[in-house]
Amino acid sequence: MKFASIAIIALAAFSSQAFAAEDQNRTISGLGVQGTGYVQVKEGFSQACQFGTVYLPDLSQYNARAMMALLVAAQTRGALVTVSYDVAASGYCTANKIQAQ
Numbered sequence: 001m002k003f004a005s006i007a008i009i010a011l012a013a014f015s016s017q018a019f020a021a022e023d024q025n026r027t028i029s030g031l032g033v034q035g036t037g038y039v040q041v042k043e044g045f046s047q048a049c050q051f052g053t054v055y056l057p058d059l060s061q062y063n064a065r066a067m068m069a070l071l072v073a074a075q076t077r078g079a080l081v082t083v084s085y086d087v088a089a090s091g092y093c094t095a096n097k098i099q100a101q
Helices: 002-015 061-077
Strands: 019-026 026-033 036-041 083-085 093-100
Touching: 019 093, 026 061, 036 061, 036 083, 061 083, 061 093
Parallel strands: none
Antiparallel strands: 019 083, 026 036, 083 093
16 A cells, blocks of 8 residues: 555656756747746747747746847847757746757
8 A cells, every 4th residue: 555655656746847858940939028938939849838838937037037138139130049948747848048049
């Protein structure tokens, strides 16, 4: 009985954890703020992110504001971007690194 309980708890913990993904050479198709910043790309993301969107962390944080500034600059000049993000079990994707070419 104890083993079954431990196995169920371990499975629940594993299934709710996030994993990381990175998509390179993407063209920004949408960029905005709704509660927090978000980015969408023409080619789509390799993971099934909700609404085809990767959200930025809380924009009150310096790193999130820096990501948004980089995305705006990249979109303005038509640069390709690399988006690294975490995918939650819910399908909600949150950026952890943005690079522009």
